Amino acid sequence: MSDSRIAQALGAGLVLPADGQIAVFGPRLGMDLSALPKNRLVLITGMKPDMDGFTAQGYACAVAPQGAFAVAVVIVPRAKALARAMLAAASAADLVIVDGQKTDGVESILKDVRKRTAVDGVISKSHGKLFWFAPQGDFSDWAARPSQVSGYVTRPGVFSADGVDPASALLAEALPVLTGKVADLGAGWGYLSARMLADHPGIKALHLVEADHEALTCARENVSDARAEFHWADATVWRPATKLDAVVMNPPFHTGRAAEPDLGRAFIATAAAALAPSGQLWLVANRHLPYEAALAAHFVTVEEIGGDNRFKILHAARPTRLKR
Numbered sequence: 001m002s003d004s005r006i007a008q009a010l011g012a013g014l015v016l017p018a019d020g021q022i023a024v025f026g027p028r029l030g031m032d033l034s035a036l037p038k039n040r041l042v043l044i045t046g047m048k049p050d051m052d053g054f055t056a057q058g059y060a061c062a063v064a065p066q067g068a069f070a071v072a073v074v075i076v077p078r079a080k081a082l083a084r085a086m087l088a089a090a091s092a093a094d095l096v097i098v099d100g101q102k103t104d105g106v107e108s109i110l111k112d113v114r115k116r117t118a119v120d121g122v123i124s125k126s127h128g129k130l131f132w133f134a135p136q137g138d139f140s141d142w143a144a145r146p147s148q149v150s151g152y153v154t155r156p157g158v159f160s161a162d163g164v165d166p167a168s169a170l171l172a173e174a175l176p177v178l179t180g181k182v183a184d185l186g187a188g189w190g191y192l193s194a195r196m197l198a199d200h201p202g203i204k205a206l207h208l209v210e211a212d213h214e215a216l217t218c219a220r221e222n223v224s225d226a227r228a229e230f231h232w233a234d235a236t237v238w239r240p241a242t243k244l245d246a247v248v249m250n251p252p253f254h255t256g257r258a259a260e261p262d263l264g265r266a267f268i269a270t271a272a273a274a275l276a277p278s279g280q281l282w283l284v285a286n287r288h289l290p291y292e293a294a295l296a297a298h299f300v301t302v303e304e305i306g307g308d309n310r311f312k313i314l315h316a317a318r319p320t321r322l323k324r
Contacts, residue, residue, distance in 0.1 A: 240274050281295075
């Protein structure tokens with residue numbers, strides 16, 4: 001949220017009720033929420049790094065709204081289906097405030113809302129918009145509903161919600177025989193884990209580590225094998241109770257619109273720390289991402305074992321014990 005937009009709105013006709021809970025849907029760590037009364041806020045987020053960060057700052061947090069709230073603040077995400085689902089949940093409030101960047105589709109959301117209810121005010125600033133309204137129309141058809149993708153369950157806003165990610169499919173086909181204790185870092189809705197458990201009977205335990213609570217909920221539905229263990233956790237800091245034989249991953253490389261290879265590098269560091277001395281890592285990445293240097297810093301051997309014109313599959317073995 002842009003503090004300048006919410007502060008400007010509060011000085012231009014937006015009036016918060018004197019009491020009642022304020023639910024903030026989809027806040028992102030680093031946002032300035034100081035224009036809102038902290039003691040009344042409940043931040044609704046399923047992203048573990050964001051929840052951990054906000055909790056450390058003293059905010060009340062939850063993965064879903066609980067009880068009644070007087071005001072709902074919706075931070076527009078990039079996925080339109082998720083934005084609509086947030087608004088459907090937010091419409092239970094007496095006052096709804098929507099804030100977002102133009103690049104995230106806030107103008108499209110504003111047009112859609114205006115087809116259903118009157119909008120009381122709009123603030124345009126800093127390449128974004130903030131608008132507010134008292135819900136009158138019906139938003140129930142925007143509520144989040146699961147989808148079926150190639151026999152798997154997905155939900156709005158999760159990575160690759162509309163189909164199997166081609167990089168994950170490529171990695172699944174390229175894996176050698178896996179045995180022992182394995183982790184899937186950034187497991188998403190569980191496609192890669194489901195494939196590994198089906199294709200590799202020698203796996204004794206498979207840890208699905210995923211920061212997105214909604215994606216992990218899907219994974220629990222998609223992966224019913226008793227060998228699976230589910231962890232709602234930030235993969236950049238997660239550690240297993242005992243060292244692993246293998247790590248497999250298709251690491252995310254965006255937190256916004258720009259590519260951020262440091263996120264993938266942090267996954268590589270986690271893999272190295274989680275593996276036994278003879279452990280191995282397999283990862284798939286877009287060809288332009290420079291992960292080879294990070295792999296070489298954390299493993300004795302690194303090689304490219306496959307891929308296509310879009311993706312590369314990298315194998316690393318024998319983690320080094322660098323101080324981190």
